[in-house]
Amino acid sequence: MPTSHPFQLNEITHLVTLLKPKRVLEIGIGFGKYGMLLREYLEIWGEGDDYTKWTRTIDGIEIFEPYILPHHRSIYDQIFIGNAIDILPEIDNYDLILLIDVLEHFEMEDAKRLLALCKTKSEHIIISSPKDIGTQGAGYNNEFEAHRSQWTSISLKQELDSQLLFIPNRYSIIALYAPKAKLKRIKKALLTFGISSLIKKYAFWLYQLIERANLPFLPTKKP
Numbered sequence: 001m002p003t004s005h006p007f008q009l010n011e012i013t014h015l016v017t018l019l020k021p022k023r024v025l026e027i028g029i030g031f032g033k034y035g036m037l038l039r040e041y042l043e044i045w046g047e048g049d050d051y052t053k054w055t056r057t058i059d060g061i062e063i064f065e066p067y068i069l070p071h072h073r074s075i076y077d078q079i080f081i082g083n084a085i086d087i088l089p090e091i092d093n094y095d096l097i098l099l100i101d102v103l104e105h106f107e108m109e110d111a112k113r114l115l116a117l118c119k120t121k122s123e124h125i126i127i128s129s130p131k132d133i134g135t136q137g138a139g140y141n142n143e144f145e146a147h148r149s150q151w152t153s154i155s156l157k158q159e160l161d162s163q164l165l166f167i168p169n170r171y172s173i174i175a176l177y178a179p180k181a182k183l184k185r186i187k188k189a190l191l192t193f194g195i196s197s198l199i200k201k202y203a204f205w206l207y208q209l210i211e212r213a214n215l216p217f218l219p220t221k222k223p
Contacts, residue, residue, distance in 0.1 A: 008128055009037070011167045011174050012100065015126055017041050018189050019178075021095035022056055025122070026076075027084045027114075028102040029060035030067060035075040059094075061087055066141075085110060088117040097122045101172075104133045108149040115159045125177040127156065128169075 016024075016038060024042075026034055035058055042056050059078045062068060072079060080087045084102075097118050103111045118125050133147040153166055156175055165183045167174040167190075176186060 005171055008100075008169050008172050008174055011169055012098075012126060012128065013037050013041055014190075014193070015167070015176055015186070016096065017045075018186055019096055019124055019182075021124065023092075023094045024056065024058045024096045024098065025091075025094040026058070026060045026098040026100070027118075028100070028105070029062045029072065029076065029079065032060075032069075032072045032075050034098060034100055035060060035072070039075055059091075085114055085117060088114075088121055091121075094122045096124045096126065099125060099127045101128055101130065103127065103129045103151050104147045104149055105145070106148060111149050111151070112159055119160070119177070123179055124182070125160075126174075127177065128172045128174045130172055 012034070020042070024038060026038075029035060038056070038058055039054070042058075043054055044051065054077075057077050058075065059080070060072070060076045061080045061082070061084045063081070063083055065081045068079060068081075080091065099114075099118065103114070106114060115125075129151040130147075133150050135147070151173060153173055153175070156173065157164060160175075160177050163177055163180060163183065165176045165178070165187055167176070176183065178186065
């Protein structure tokens, strides 16, 4: 299907906002969901007040041309039609490559070739792949929708060395490939965000609990 499950959107979008890339390549754009999200959170969210002037380059590769609809042309600067393995050697480098639910659609050896090519085109790659690929076959008259290879954190490490940061997710393996110094900074930012989120989540609940107990050290409400 030209889509992916919604339960990894937060993790992937958060990583992109931390990386702040100027040039992005999405491989396997499908319906264009991530292109749209990147436009919003890299161009509009906290980035000024000019709604019509894009400052980032967001390109895409799609192997199945019938997926491309008019809205894709307004999201992506360029859309390359064909197999990413053939296209990558012919195009420029990028600050970030997205491989969101893509690897499993390649035979294992071809997927390894794709990863190797991505490493030559960007220092930063965000990868996601289902923890269980199931038995998905062709769909939407597209033979490339079939699942052909199962990826794990171990197999990713074998291809991408130790330059990986894995992001917890119930359904997918999500990993960021980046230089070690960048991984360290991203890991620290994620940890800080997680701690802050926990404090915000439980602080109000704790305040209400104490308030119900009528403890004397709480501030007195004004009438």
